[in-house]
Amino acid sequence: MKIWYVGAYGIVSTTAMLGGKLIEKGRMETTGLVSELPQFEGIEKYAPLKFEFGGHEVRKVENAYVASLQHWELNRHFELDQLEEVREDLEKIRAEKGTAINCGKGVQALGELDVLENEVQTLSEIVERLERDVKRFADSETVMINSASTEPIIRYNEKYHDTLDGFEKMIEENAKEYASASMLYAYVALKNGIPYGNFTPSVGSSLPALKELAIEKKVPHAGNDGKTGETLVKTTLAPMFAYRNLKVLGWMSYNILGDLDGLVLSHKENKESKVISKDKVLEKIYGYSPFSITQIEYFPSLADNKTAFDFIHFEGFLGRKMKFYFIWDAIDAIVAAPLTIDIARFLLFAKKEGMYGVIKEMGFFFKSPMETRNVNTHSQFEELVRWYQENA
Amino acid sequence: MKIWYVGAYGIVSTTAMLGGKLIEKGRMETTGLVSELPQFEGIEKYAPLKFEFGGHEVRKVENAYVASLQHWELNRHFELDQLEEVREDLEKIRAEKGTAINCGKGVQALGELDVLENEVQTLSEIVERLERDVKRFADSETVMINSASTEPIIRYNEKYHDTLDGFEKMIEENAKEYASASMLYAYVALKNGIPYGNFTPSVGSSLPALKELAIEKKVPHAGNDGKTGETLVKTTLAPMFAYRNLKVLGWMSYNILGDLDGLVLSHKENKESKVISKDKVLEKIYGYSPFSITQIEYFPSLADNKTAFDFIHFEGFLGRKMKFYFIWDAIDAIVAAPLTIDIARFLLFAKKEGMYGVIKEMGFFFKSPMETRNVNTHSQFEELVRWYQENA
Amino acid sequence: MKIWYVGAYGIVSTTAMLGGKLIEKGRMETTGLVSELPQFEGIEKYAPLKFEFGGHEVRKVENAYVASLQHWELNRHFELDQLEEVREDLEKIRAEKGTAINCGKGVQALGELDVLENEVQTLSEIVERLERDVKRFADSETVMINSASTEPIIRYNEKYHDTLDGFEKMIEENAKEYASASMLYAYVALKNGIPYGNFTPSVGSSLPALKELAIEKKVPHAGNDGKTGETLVKTTLAPMFAYRNLKVLGWMSYNILGDLDGLVLSHKENKESKVISKDKVLEKIYGYSPFSITQIEYFPSLADNKTAFDFIHFEGFLGRKMKFYFIWDAIDAIVAAPLTIDIARFLLFAKKEGMYGVIKEMGFFFKSPMETRNVNTHSQFEELVRWYQENA
Amino acid sequence: MKIWYVGAYGIVSTTAMLGGKLIEKGRMETTGLVSELPQFEGIEKYAPLKFEFGGHEVRKVENAYVASLQHWELNRHFELDQLEEVREDLEKIRAEKGTAINCGKGVQALGELDVLENEVQTLSEIVERLERDVKRFADSETVMINSASTEPIIRYNEKYHDTLDGFEKMIEENAKEYASASMLYAYVALKNGIPYGNFTPSVGSSLPALKELAIEKKVPHAGNDGKTGETLVKTTLAPMFAYRNLKVLGWMSYNILGDLDGLVLSHKENKESKVISKDKVLEKIYGYSPFSITQIEYFPSLADNKTAFDFIHFEGFLGRKMKFYFIWDAIDAIVAAPLTIDIARFLLFAKKEGMYGVIKEMGFFFKSPMETRNVNTHSQFEELVRWYQENA
Ligand SMILES: NC(=O)c1ccc[n+]([C@@H]2O[C@H](COP(=O)([O-])OP(=O)(O)OC[C@H]3O[C@@H](n4cnc5c(N)ncnc54)[C@H](O)[C@@H]3O)[C@@H](O)[C@H]2O)c1
Ligand SMILES: NC(=O)c1ccc[n+]([C@@H]2O[C@H](COP(=O)([O-])OP(=O)(O)OC[C@H]3O[C@@H](n4cnc5c(N)ncnc54)[C@H](O)[C@@H]3O)[C@@H](O)[C@H]2O)c1
Ligand SMILES: NC(=O)c1ccc[n+]([C@@H]2O[C@H](COP(=O)([O-])OP(=O)(O)OC[C@H]3O[C@@H](n4cnc5c(N)ncnc54)[C@H](O)[C@@H]3O)[C@@H](O)[C@H]2O)c1
Ligand SMILES: NC(=O)c1ccc[n+]([C@@H]2O[C@H](COP(=O)([O-])OP(=O)(O)OC[C@H]3O[C@@H](n4cnc5c(N)ncnc54)[C@H](O)[C@@H]3O)[C@@H](O)[C@H]2O)c1
Ligand code: NA
Ligand code: NA
CATH class of the missing domain: 3.40.50.720 (NAD(P)-binding Rossmann-like Domain)
Structure with missing residues (x-):
């Protein structure tokens, strides 16, 4: 083809x-x-x-x-x-x-x-x-x-x-x-x-x-x-909290990358499209919009080795708060x-x-x-x- | 009831x-x-x-x-x-x-x-x-x-x-x-x-x-x-690698907890049942058995705040190795x-x-x-x- | 007194x-x-x-x-x-x-x-x-x-x-x-x-x-x-790379907190003082200014449980790049x-x-x-x- | 020379x-x-x-x-x-x-x-x-x-x-x-x-x-x-808790590596020397012996890319428990x-x-x-x- x-x-x-x-x-x-x-x-x-x-x-x-x-x-x-x-x-x-x-x-x-x-x-x-x-x-x-x-x-x-x-x-x-x-x-x-x-x-x-x-x-x-990297993981993992009736109090997604793509995204106007497309998924999965942070920053030495840091704060039985962290360390391309x-x-x-x-x-x-x-x-x-x- | x-x-x-x-x-x-x-x-x-x-x-x-x-x-x-x-x-x-x-x-x-x-x-x-x-x-x-x-x-x-x-x-x-x-x-x-x-x-x-x-x-x-804690996350996340045809090279699962349950599990014979039941899931999801480590250790000051550290080493396109880490910091009960x-x-x-x-x-x-x-x-x-x- | x-x-x-x-x-x-x-x-x-x-x-x-x-x-x-x-x-x-x-x-x-x-x-x-x-x-x-x-x-x-x-x-x-x-x-x-x-x-x-x-x-x-939290750790750890003649390629510091302090810092002008005081330490330790990110964001559900995510990218012998991550999960007050x-x-x-x-x-x-x-x-x-x- | x-x-x-x-x-x-x-x-x-x-x-x-x-x-x-x-x-x-x-x-x-x-x-x-x-x-x-x-x-x-x-x-x-x-x-x-x-x-x-x-x-x-890897970090970081009069409740050090060295250490008797030499440092720094775990496991796909997972549980003012995590992802040689x-x-x-x-x-x-x-x-x-x- x-x-x-x-x-x-x-x-x-x-x-x-x-x-x-x-x-x-x-x-x-x-x-x-x-x-x-x-x-x-x-x-x-x-x-x-x-x-x-x-x-x-x-x-x-x-x-x-x-x-x-x-x-x-x-x-x-x-x-x-x-x-x-x-x-x-x-x-x-x-x-x-x-x-x-x-x-x-x-x-x-x-x-x-x-x-x-x-x-x-x-x-x-x-x-x-x-x-x-x-x-x-x-x-x-x-x-x-x-x-x-x-x-x-x-x-x-x-x-x-x-x-x-x-x-x-x-x-x-x-x-x-x-x-x-x-x-x-x-x-x-x-x-x-x-x-x-x-x-x-x-x-x-x-x-x-x-x-x-x-x-x-x-x-x-x-x-x-x-859908690569952090959003892939997010949309795989987020349903788990829903299945278990756990309430997501906040979800932080922080991405760093170098490379041409990172350079382009370090420009505010170009980044905007990207952040929006990453941010709507939680609302679609939960039916409510948990507090969330989605950021992408330029980090030159990483080049294409995009790294994502996620933190999920969630509430369970008896109102207890609990935590989940992940790091995605992959090569974007x-x-x-x-x-x-x-x-x-x-x-x-x-x-x-x-x-x-x-x-x-x-x-x-x-x-x-x-x-x-x-x-x-x-x-x-x-x-x-x-x-x-x-x-x- | x-x-x-x-x-x-x-x-x-x-x-x-x-x-x-x-x-x-x-x-x-x-x-x-x-x-x-x-x-x-x-x-x-x-x-x-x-x-x-x-x-x-x-x-x-x-x-x-x-x-x-x-x-x-x-x-x-x-x-x-x-x-x-x-x-x-x-x-x-x-x-x-x-x-x-x-x-x-x-x-x-x-x-x-x-x-x-x-x-x-x-x-x-x-x-x-x-x-x-x-x-x-x-x-x-x-x-x-x-x-x-x-x-x-x-x-x-x-x-x-x-x-x-x-x-x-x-x-x-x-x-x-x-x-x-x-x-x-x-x-x-x-x-x-x-x-x-x-x-x-x-x-x-x-x-x-x-x-x-x-x-x-x-x-x-x-x-x-x-199925709580680390196994819950594992069985939620592991399919993602399969769906994307990514090869899991190794999966480390390391759990620490204190508490009575931790104390009981700190006894070798009692722990055995637990480790086995945690370990078979990858094989069932992948059809092959990636290298894996599953350990539970006693860590008294955590009490029931069981904490799991997972590391997944995986291979993608062109044979490249990539990494995923997660930490589960929850209260078991x-x-x-x-x-x-x-x-x-x-x-x-x-x-x-x-x-x-x-x-x-x-x-x-x-x-x-x-x-x-x-x-x-x-x-x-x-x-x-x-x-x-x-x-x- | x-x-x-x-x-x-x-x-x-x-x-x-x-x-x-x-x-x-x-x-x-x-x-x-x-x-x-x-x-x-x-x-x-x-x-x-x-x-x-x-x-x-x-x-x-x-x-x-x-x-x-x-x-x-x-x-x-x-x-x-x-x-x-x-x-x-x-x-x-x-x-x-x-x-x-x-x-x-x-x-x-x-x-x-x-x-x-x-x-x-x-x-x-x-x-x-x-x-x-x-x-x-x-x-x-x-x-x-x-x-x-x-x-x-x-x-x-x-x-x-x-x-x-x-x-x-x-x-x-x-x-x-x-x-x-x-x-x-x-x-x-x-x-x-x-x-x-x-x-x-x-x-x-x-x-x-x-x-x-x-x-x-x-x-x-x-x-x-x-000096609490992330800066405390940073100024303890950063010298190690200097002692070992390892070159720091980049240092990401990402802080989230809720609480009154977080709320105040969520205002741009108030945050500015904070970020500056967090950011100069690397230059003082290394004599050069590695690429660095220092951010503080508001994350309401955490309240005073300020959490910091740091990532250090460094270079060693033969020009190899290596990585260090830390998470500080403490109570600020x-x-x-x-x-x-x-x-x-x-x-x-x-x-x-x-x-x-x-x-x-x-x-x-x-x-x-x-x-x-x-x-x-x-x-x-x-x-x-x-x-x-x-x-x- | x-x-x-x-x-x-x-x-x-x-x-x-x-x-x-x-x-x-x-x-x-x-x-x-x-x-x-x-x-x-x-x-x-x-x-x-x-x-x-x-x-x-x-x-x-x-x-x-x-x-x-x-x-x-x-x-x-x-x-x-x-x-x-x-x-x-x-x-x-x-x-x-x-x-x-x-x-x-x-x-x-x-x-x-x-x-x-x-x-x-x-x-x-x-x-x-x-x-x-x-x-x-x-x-x-x-x-x-x-x-x-x-x-x-x-x-x-x-x-x-x-x-x-x-x-x-x-x-x-x-x-x-x-x-x-x-x-x-x-x-x-x-x-x-x-x-x-x-x-x-x-x-x-x-x-x-x-x-x-x-x-x-x-x-x-x-x-x-x-002194490379995890012990290097540990002996750099551990003093910080002492300087601040924070009580270390437990320190987990979990190391994985592949490679010849990993293979040799996967043999119990050879590993023993290693673990002992890694384990005594906390006692020397604190004057007391916090609960600690020090383990090294073989993880073949990592080869010489030794990875260490550390978790420090510590107590501060008013008896509050707090947490610190680090991951060392380096190339041993x-x-x-x-x-x-x-x-x-x-x-x-x-x-x-x-x-x-x-x-x-x-x-x-x-x-x-x-x-x-x-x-x-x-x-x-x-x-x-x-x-x-x-x-x-
Ligand atoms: N890498 C990933 O994981 C990933 C995931 C999702 C989406 N994307 C998107 O894929 C795109 C490519 O990513 P990349 O990492 O290959 O970036 P890249 O910068 O390496 O490649 C983009 C290429 O497009 C060229 N280009 C720019 N504007 C063009 C135009 N108008 N017409 C023709 N060519 C143009 C550039 O010169 C460059 O060669 C980006 O939009 C990125 O956001 C990448
Ligand atoms: N907490 C979790 O997330 C979780 C998840 C999966 C499975 N489990 C399992 O659930 C069980 C209970 O966990 P827990 O954290 O409540 O432990 P626990 O030690 O607090 O409770 C166990 C209770 O069982 C009692 N007991 C022990 N042997 C008994 C016997 N033969 N007959 C009657 N009572 C007996 C003990 O005295 C104790 O009160 C454990 O087997 C644990 O492995 C717990
Ligand atoms: N908590 C930490 O780890 C830490 C570390 C370093 C610095 N600090 C700094 O310490 C300060 C206090 O932090 P906090 O967490 O207690 O915040 P906080 O918001 O709980 O307390 C600040 C208090 O100051 C009061 N206040 C504000 N402006 C005032 C003014 N002009 N005169 C008198 N009172 C005023 C507020 O009403 C509030 O009660 C902040 O500037 C913070 O940046 C805190
Ligand atoms: N790599 C590190 O960061 C690090 C840190 C501290 C200590 N060490 C120690 O350094 C040593 C070497 O580590 P490595 O990663 O190069 O391992 P390696 O397995 O690559 O090298 C060891 C070499 O020693 C040879 N050897 C084994 N026994 C020998 C003997 N009795 N006489 C002569 N040669 C012998 C082996 O054949 C092999 O070529 C190990 O003891 C390791 O524990 C390594
Ligand atoms: Na890594
Ligand atoms: Na935590």
């Missing part, structure tokens, strides 16, 4: 490419790939573990090999000989120039950007270029994954965001302040029948306008924001990368089975799953399995 | 009595009581929150009020004015003399025991006395809960343990070395149609002989070993006590709905649930809810 | 009063009192463990007993019967009306304040009133301790803050925007020959003007900001209260031995010790011992 | 060799080397950072390069290109055949041993061979460091261990059951005027007989058991290796300044420093600095 990564030189994307190619060559186990669990037997018929990768980028890097190497310098998230084994494959992956429109100061701080808006003036020209690149690459087995840096929250605008007509008017009228990069990529994907998975908290395909487009074009899509492949595979499965619109049953993969209140990791997993098994 | 606690002056039992009476009087919320979740609406018709308590004991204490106060001295697990509010009710609860046969050095170390074997000689005399006490107390709404100190593992004996006939022969022949206290109590309960819940890892009703008796007498029973009430209520529900034998669907409450391999807290909870709702 | 607490109804002050009285009556051990270590043998000749307490307050509460009880409701930081034993003594302690001038929104949020500025108009009138109260109480064995809520940082003003003349001009000219409550209290103490200890990060006696006054009046003083008594005792000792000005050797007790760069807890302790033993 | 490592192919030794050579070539910073702190200016005149390495071993490995690589396979404790830079130097280091006499099952489990006792029969022949190897290598700038696997505790025998005469009689009489490898190495070093540092808990030079020899031959020696170089340098300094016998002032480096009760890391560091500066 083919995967088009928006943010193709990011650490998540390049780690997925590296791992994807190693698996394809039989040089690595499939640990971390949900779709390879026995429950999903048969998925390889829909989406074999053979990959072609492409994507859009806004930073100028030679190719995915070079990008991988740069991430490795900082992160040591794999062994160099793993990279060497697929060096040639990765050297062939060269991203196309993307757009960073309304991506905020966090993205600007990545360095001098190499973006379409340096070359063309209007939204419609930008969209045209994005579309040209995607169409050149895509076939009927292609999925687009957004794993670009997190955008700031864009002000919602009824006129332009509510309906597909409005959205296309926004492009036509070049109403730039209402458009953000992630919408444009999602628009291009859906318009061209390409399933779209949003691994980021950016708006992507979650606008009513684009949901309409997905239905019209009969394309499946899913998002938002890959390592947890995230295989999920992007899983998302692509399940979207392709959905497409081939004729499903379209938001695939709610894929909520398992996301921090803020669209169109569902189910955020309990356990029931999400059961839902995913049931959905797959009933449709496969 | 009526609950007969074996180990009536223990901290779990007395905390349950205290809380039960406070709830009955409307002086306390039902936090911690699973059976009071909205999912179990209607349970009060089967088992109202009105309680009469009795039980067997081996330590000489005046009454449940005095026992509570003694536990409070050490543990401060409630506010004194809570106890004062139900002082009279608790003063009326006076345990009957029990048996400590084959309860090991841990129980002997509790001090001079006041037990039936000081008065009578044979198993059949002991059983007779136990039966007399229980029958005097019980009505058709009575459940027996074993919350006595953990016994050592007793050597399994086919002749005496395999069948009900054999078991009764053991009593008759006074084959003392094959009988342990928990079996005798369970025998008395089941024989008299009283549902039996085993909150401890002691053998209790899990002998084939006694399972046969439960079927014959059409009595429901459930066990073993209340506070977590445990309401569960004994829940177990009693659900057993009474089962009885009233005509169910008997091992109630597998109550596995949610136990570390080593009988006759099921399901130890995943999430699916156990779902199972419990489904079972209740389908039968209520 | 006599201690005058600014913030007399606060949790630190009332806990010190309670403990002080219990010790005086021989009802409690002296655990937590540094001055009772064998190294300080003989201190009781200078400052016996017999106490009279008074103070200023801005909240209307009946007396120290009632204030204690209110803190207990929220914090359960002692056993009720401890309070009852000294109830009468505490009922007799009634604070005088203080000033909250420039104490910021944090203090305003404590509720309707009962302050001098409601009655009188000018700084000189306020000072007069404070002075009257203090003089009525004080004798030659009296020490003033500031344990009032943390003030915002006040803009430094050369004209009014640099010299004693300037300071008195500020009062005369009623230049209210340059005066804060803590300065006025400190001024009153020093002017009247009363040793002054600043347990808070507020400016207190650390203005050049007031240091001049202390010299002129030959009064000893010490501050700022009691319990750690703090005895220190205020210690500070009072050592200041009285200093006065009696003819020492005056900033007592640098008391840096052991403070987060931001005045006029010294020594923040290493270990060498501070040695310095304190040496100082005492050489002068006693 | 020259360093002779007993256990030359161990991870500590080979890491020291690797780092030593990289520093010598100016390819690495001196992070982790205590002797390179500014306080020890001038040490390079006594012991320059130029190294020649040799040693004894009992495992058959080609050379130190191959041994390094094997440790790297399991531990990834350095970057491969670091090793490549000094490959040739390390290939030249070939250990001599040592003795594993009375080294216990832990050492036997390392695989088929290649030891002198396979070739020669008597203690005196073994000693002769060891001596021949050492003398061939050593010059006046040579130090021997014992970094071999931990031996079991050997039964103390007055006749053979009390005096040098007795010790030499033991050799003569071939009283094998009283001799252990570490004594024989230490004997050879001291007899030949070679300073000896014992980085392990094995008995080494701490026998009265060998102390006598050191005095007679005027050779300095130091030990036992390198990385913390340990530079210390072996430091020990060698300071011993050479001592020798050149004419000091001999046990160098008590080097206690900073050891868990069980000989002939001193000072285990406080802070005052040990101060002592080391003072000693160096007064003598340099």
